[in-house]
Amino acid sequence: MKAKLGVAALVLLFLGGLWLIAAPFAVGYQPRGAAYVAATVNDLWLGGALAALSFVSLVIYAADALRELARRGAHADD
Structure with missing residues (x-):
């Protein structure tokens, strides 16, 4: 759970x-074709970091779960 x-x-x-x-x-608070405003830069950096960190964590969790399944499968053959 x-x-x-x-x-x-x-x-x-x-x-x-x-x-x-x-x-x-x-x-729409970033005008099209204009230089990025401070709020846009902040959102891009923070959002990118948050998405990247959570994605890496999900990949690590999935790899660990697959490793555990493989370990259980290997022991089931004994």
């Missing part, structure tokens, strides 16, 4: 990071 909550939290963090990256353009 705890693992499912952790994965759900990481997925929500990843989606939140993607939203921060898209928000300046979707909401």
Whole structure:
């Protein structure tokens, strides 16, 4: 149960990071063709860091889960 909550939290963090990256353009506070305003730069850096960190955490979790399944499969043949 705890693992499912952790994965759900990481997925929500990843989606939140993607939203921060898209928000300046979707909401419209970044004028088209203009230099990036400070809020846009902040959203891009923070959203990128949040999305990257949560994605890496999800990949590590998935690799660990696959490793555990492989270990259990190897012991089942004994």
